[in-house]
Each structure stands twice: as structure tokens, then as C-alpha cells.
Amino acid sequence: NAGVMQNPRHLVRRRGQEARLRCSPMKGHSHVYWYRQLPEEGLKFMVYLQKENIIDESGMPKERFSAEFPKEGPSILRIQQVVRGDSAAYFCASSPKLGSQYFGPGTRLTVL
Amino acid sequence: SQQGEEDPQALSIQEGENATMNCSYKTSINNLQWYRQNSGRGLVHLILIRSNEREKHSGRLRVTLDTSKKSSSLLITASRAADTASYFCATDAWGSGNTGKLIFGQGTTLQVKP
Numbered sequence: 001n002a003g004v005m006q007n008p009r010h011l012v013r014r015r016g017q018e019a020r021l022r023c024s025p026m027k028g029h030s031h032v033y034w035y036r037q038l039p040e041e042g043l044k045f046m047v048y049l050q051k052e053n054i055i056d057e058s059g060m061p062k063e064r065f066s067a068e069f070p071k072e073g074p075s076i077l078r079i080q081q082v083v084r085g086d087s088a089a090y091f092c093a094s095s096p097k098l099g100s101q102y103f104g105p106g107t108r109l110t111v112l
Numbered sequence: 113s114q115q116g117e118e119d120p121q122a123l124s125i126q127e128g129e130n131a132t133m134n135c136s137y138k139t140s141i142n143n144l145q146w147y148r149q150n151s152g153r154g155l156v157h158l159i160l161i162r163s164n165e166r167e168k169h170s171g172r173l174r175v176t177l178d179t180s181k182k183s184s185s186l187l188i189t190a191s192r193a194a195d196t197a198s199y200f201c202a203t204d205a206w207g208s209g210n211t212g213k214l215i216f217g218q219g220t221t222l223q224v225k226p
Contacts, residue, residue, distance in 0.1 A: 033213060033214070043216040048211045056213060095212065103155040105153065106154050
């Protein structure tokens with residue numbers, strides 16, 4: 001059973017471009033969480049999704065950020081018109097139910 | 113201050129010594145988890161302790177939970193150079209609307225010198 005997969009592992013974008021981050025949860029896991037980690041800080045919750053539904057997006061910035069978890073395919077975190085402050089590591093975690101979350105390796109976004 | 117604060121922020125010890133990290137939180141919880149993160153890498157789940165448990169062991173790891181003080185500790189015994197990493201505690205908030213989202217502390221950076 002493969003772990004949580006994220007791609008790309010590293011992403012470089014110029015200011016104003018769009019960033020798309022993908023997360024494939026572990027097999028059998030229907031809960032997906034996205035977290036952001038700024039340099040030298042802990043992880044901050046962004047959004048929680050179940051298949052086709054956003055359950056909790058209380059940690060998402062109001063503008064430019066969106067997330068989806070379609071019936072088929074990976075979960076996508078989308079950042080439009082990126083700014084330098086978006087540079088961070090973005091982690092996805094999955095779980096089969098509320099409880100232990102298993103984290104992917106993260107996508108490190110650098111905005112030039 | 114935020115839910116899930118660790119102390120110390122940084123810890124440097126010699127190989128073979130024990131390392132103790134502490135975590136405090138503010139709200140009632142269902143469980144508390146400890147994670148390890150090697151520099152520039154993802155998080156590795158170490159151990160989960162439920163709110164009705166007081167102590168849990170896993171190999172060289174020992175975790176305690178004191179819900180009356182809203183605190184937890186992680187003890188790594190007989191440390192090794194490979195234990196060098198950042199360690200985070202994470203809590204999930206109890207109560208209506210609980211979605212299982214984790215609230216992380218700032219982490220403790222552990223350096224184990226060979």
C-alpha cells in the first residue's frame with residue numbers, strides 16, 4: 001500500500017502565475033487535509049475535504065486559494081496569482097476516518 | 113500563544129542521552145499525536161495517545177499525557193544521531209464540528225551529537 005503521494009515535490013513559479021499541487025491519498029482513505037508550513041514554523045491547517053466535498057476550509061485564505069477532491073483522481077490545491085508570501089511547503093495528509101493522519105512528502109513552492 | 117506549544121525550542125544532547133520534549137495545549141482534545149520531521153522532509157507519525165490514556169510506549173519512545181494540566185511529554189531514550197530532527201506535537205480539537213484537523217506546535221529541534 002503506497003503512502004500518500006504528492007507532486008510535484010518542488011515547484012517554482014513567478015509572481016502572478018498559478019500553482020497546482022496534487023495529492024493522492026493512501027488507498028482506502030477518503031479524508032484529505034492540506035497544511036502549509038512556512039520556514040521555521042509548524043504546520044498550519046488549511047482545508048479538510050472528503051470525496052467531492054469541502055468539509056472545513058477555515059484555514060484557507062479568502063482569495064486566490066481553492067481546493068477540490070473529485071470523485072476520481074487526486075486532491076488539488078490551487079493557488080492563483082501567486083505572491084512571494086505563498087512560498088512554503090504544502091503538505092497533504094490522509095486518513096480513513098478521524099484519527100491518525102498520514103502525511104505526504106510535501107510540495108515545496110518557491111515564488112520568484 | 114497557540115495550541116500545541118513545545119518546549120524547549122531547541123535541544124542539543126550527546127548520543128546515548130535521553131531527550132525530553134514537552135507540549136502544552138489549550139482546549140479539550142480527543143487525542144494528541146507526535147510527529148518527526150527531518151530537515152526539508154515530510155512528517156513521520158510517531159505515536160498517538162488518546163485523551164483517556166496517560167502513558168504510551170513505542171520502542172525507545174515514551175509519551176505521557178496529563179489532561180488536567182493540558183500537557184504532554186515525549187521522551188526518547190538512548191538517543192542516536194539519527195534521531196536528529198524536529199519534533200512536533202499536534203492536537204485535534206474536541207467538540208461539535210470536530211473535523212479532525214490538527215493543530216501543530218512550533219516544534220522542538222533536536223540535535224544528537226555523535
